Amino acid sequence: MPQYTYTAIDDDGKPVDGTLKAENEDELATNLSQMGYYLLTATAAKQGKKAKKWAKRGFYFGNVKQREIITFTHHLSTVLSAGIPILQGLEDLVEQTEDARFKEILTETRDDVQGGSSLSDAMAKHPEAFSDLYVNLLRAGETSGEVDRVLAEIARFLEWQEEMTANVKQITIYPAVVFGAIVLLVGYLFAFVFPTFTKILTQLNVPLPLPTLIVIAITNFMKNYWWLLLIGIAGVITTIKVILRFPWGKYAFDRFKLGIPIFGTLIRKIALSRFAHFMALLYSAGVDILESLAVVEKVVGNEVIARVIRDAREQVKAGHRLSEPLRASKQFPPMVVRMVEIGEISGQLDKTLLKVSDFYDREIPQTVKKVFAAFEPIMIVFLAGIVLLVAVSMYLPLYSSLGQLGK
DSSP: OEEEEEEEEOTTTTTEEEEEOSSHHHHHHHHHHHTOOEEEEEEEEOSOOOEEEEEEEEESSSSSOOHHHHHHHHHHHHHHHHTTHHHHHHHHHHHHHHHHHHHHHHHHHHHHHHOOHHHHHHTTTTTTOOOOOHHHHHHHHHHTTOHHHHHHHHHHHHHHHHHHHHHHHHHHHHHHHHHHHHHHHHHHHHIHHHHHHHHHHTTSOOOOOHHHHHHHHHHHHHHHOOEEEEEEEEHHHHHHHHHTTTTTHHHHHHHHHHHHHHHHHHHHHHHHHHHHHHHHHHHHOOHHHHHHHHHHHHHHSOOHHHHHHHHHHHHHHHHTTTTTHHHHHHHHOHHHHHHHHHHHHOOOOHHHHHHHHHHHHHHHHHHHHHHHHHHHHHHHHHHHHHHHHHHHHHHHHHHHHHHHHOO
C-alpha cells in the first residue's frame, strides 16, 4: 500500500501535515475526513532501502548503520520510561548522536513531532533509517500507550537481527574466501606454471594421455583467450543480476537455494526464524494480523517463503486460519504449523511463535557447525582432485619418455 505525504486543514482552518497509507488519493481523502481533516495536497512518498537526500548541513547516501538505530532505540525507550517528554528526549538524543546522517534524520523527526506529527509518522518519512516494521510497531505502541515498552522490544529484536546477520556473514565469507583462493591458485598454475611444462612435454615426441591433453588445452585457452574468460564471467554475473530483478527469477533462485543440501536447510531455518520473530513481535505489539503478514512478507528474506505468507494473508482475509495455508504449502515444517495452530486456538499466537523462534535460535548455530563440517572435506576433495589431475598430466608423459629411453 503506497504512503502519501499530505497537507490538510482541520475544522478551524489550521494546516496539518503528515503521512498516511492509502490505496489512492480518494481513499486518503476519505480517511482524513474521518479524522476531521480536509485534504489539500497529497504526494506519494518514495520508499526504498537506499535513499539519497540533501540536507541543510550537508548530504548523505545510503542507509544508517544498524548499531546507530539500536543505540537510539534503547536510549529513547529509557528516556520515555523515565517520564521525560518525547520532545525533550529527542532533543537530547540529537545532541548525543555523532553520525551526521542519523543526526540530520533525528533533527527532522524532532521538528515534525514538534509540528504536531506523531513519532511514527515522523519516522515513516525516513525509510533509510526506520523500516516499515519499525514504524508499524511504534504506531501500535502509540495506540496502546506503551511506546517505551514497544521501543524496548524493538531494540531487543534489532540486536537479535544484527546477531543473525553476523552469523550469516560468517557462513558466507569463509567459503567465499577459500573458494576464491582456490580459483586464484588454479588460475596462476594454468597461466604461469603449466605453460613451462607443456613446452617440455610437446618436445618429448611421446603420445600424450588424455589428462595431459586437457591440461594443455586449458593452458592454451588461458594464455590466448583469457580476455574471453573474463567477458564470460562478467556476462554470467550480469545475467544473474538481471534475472534476479524479475519476481520469477528471484523465486526460482530462492527455490534453488532451498534445495541445496545442508545449505538449503540452513537458509530455510533462517527464514522461518525471521517469520517467527517478526510475527511474534508484531502480534504482541497489537498490530493487526493481516498487516503483520504484509510486513513479514517483505522482510522474511526468501521469496518462496514470502509467497506462502502472501497466499496465507489472502486466505486469512477470506476467513481461514493462518495454520491452514501454511500446512498446505508444505514449506513450513509440521512443528511450526502445529505451534501456530495452538497459538490460534489458545489466543496466544505471540507466545507460541516466540517458542518457535527460541527453537530456531538454538538450531541455527548447530546447523552452522554442520555446514562448516561439511564444507571443509568438500574443499579438501576439490584440492586433491586438482593435485591429482596435475600429477597425472605432468608425470605420465615423463614416465613414458623414460620408458622409451630405457628401450
